[in-house]
Amino acid sequence: MIVYFSATGNSKHVAHKIAMEIDDWARPIEELKLEKHVEARAGGVFGIVCPTYFCGIPVIMEEFLKKVKMFVGEDCYFFFVSTYGGNSGMSADMVEEILNERGLKLDAKYGVKMPDTWAPIIDLNDKSKIAAINSDADKNILRIAEQIKNREKGNFIKNKKSRFFAKFNYRVYDRMRETKNFIVTDACTGCKLCIKRCPIKVIEMVNDRPSWITDQCVMCLGCYHRCPMNAIQYGSSTKGHGQYIHPNDLDETDKA
Template sequence: MNNRIFYFTGTGNSLAIARQMAASLGGAEITPMAAMPGGYVGQEEERIGLVFPVFAWGMPRMAAEFAKALRPRTGQYVFAIATNGGSPGRTLVQLSKILRAIGSNLDGGFAVRGDFLISMQSQTEMALIKFIGWLGGKNVPGFAKDRFREISKTVEEKKSHGAETSNASLNFLGSLMYGFSIKMFARMDKGYSATDACVSCGACVRLCPRENITLANGRPIWHQDCEYCFACMAFCPQSAIAWKGAIPSDPKHHPDVTLSDVLLR
């Protein structure tokens, strides 16, 4: 197959977009980054794509680690799509620097608003998130049909497209926040808990990208190496995982992505 797309997803946005890109390119092998902990050495593909969400104006740990271990072949077209709530910051610039450090290039870097944003924060926090998204990313388009055609045409024709960013103010703010936030995220799983609705099915264990969850006496235990992707809560078939005592309202994940789509083991 001439195309391969690697994705990292928590609530399904990135997988849904990876599927759309694969279809537009006439087919692609789609692989979760979590399934390739040792990275990937390019084979005969014409194009290699990376699709992942923006975390705190930067790359999720897993996406950054995967990119550092990636080894594209000379001449392969490398593109990335960073899904976000409206403000990508310098996420794609970060990726571009990682790729240059391994002797490759980011040939196309696209930022798009995800179709789905889980609502588990307080009303005040959600209002702040939406305001920041409007302030810094109001010109960042969603993955509408016109935008999809634009991206797929650029990738199909292997045209160069610079890394898309937010405005200068949020790029600066994001650069300051990212280093602190990404380290803090690993310990954020202290906020998770299982309710009495838990039936010990182990789905959370099987879908955690960092293998950070185990079962003890039939209940999930988190081990402070969290990706902060919310996949365990978003795809729990019993809606039994709470964040700081609260369970987000439905829908918890992208409507076109199911639990079976994101199980890793």
């Protein structure tokens, strides 16, 4: 069993590709949050996959790990995979600390470099560069799947920052999560795709335009990247920076 959070499809792709290689299954935490517990069978495999946000983990994954009851059977291989654009920061450390507090222990930690989707800074218009990153990622995912099959133990994440730098950077995340940063341009057609895709359902239609009903959100930017008209922007900083969805995550639900 592999659980994951994914806004633009990177972590979803990693989770499902590993699941396919090890003959297992993967599910998003948004579905599992509705259940009372998650159980991994004795001798089986339990994996967690999520993106790195500001050198840490998304608040939705933090909440999931702290609140959902997890039962890990004896001799179950327990692993975490961090997907990241620049570096994995302290994402694996955060997950490990939460699990340790709950009496659970990771056997292995992995990292997969994927296209960085933080559009306020990253320009995503170079499709050949993105394709090259995804190609390298697929090779890495296959290597990780083999390590999981062999039940290798240890920290296999290479690209990470110091704990001091990561903690400093993660403090910025709370401020960046403010929904007042979003604007909706006149290009909006009212298709409501942003509402359907919001992982915590904090977008509603007000006067035929998307409106954020909380002061903060996960800031996954799924609404920005999946808008078919590119009508949702993060202030003025995303203008002209392009959108990104992993090529294996484009389906009918992304159509109005």
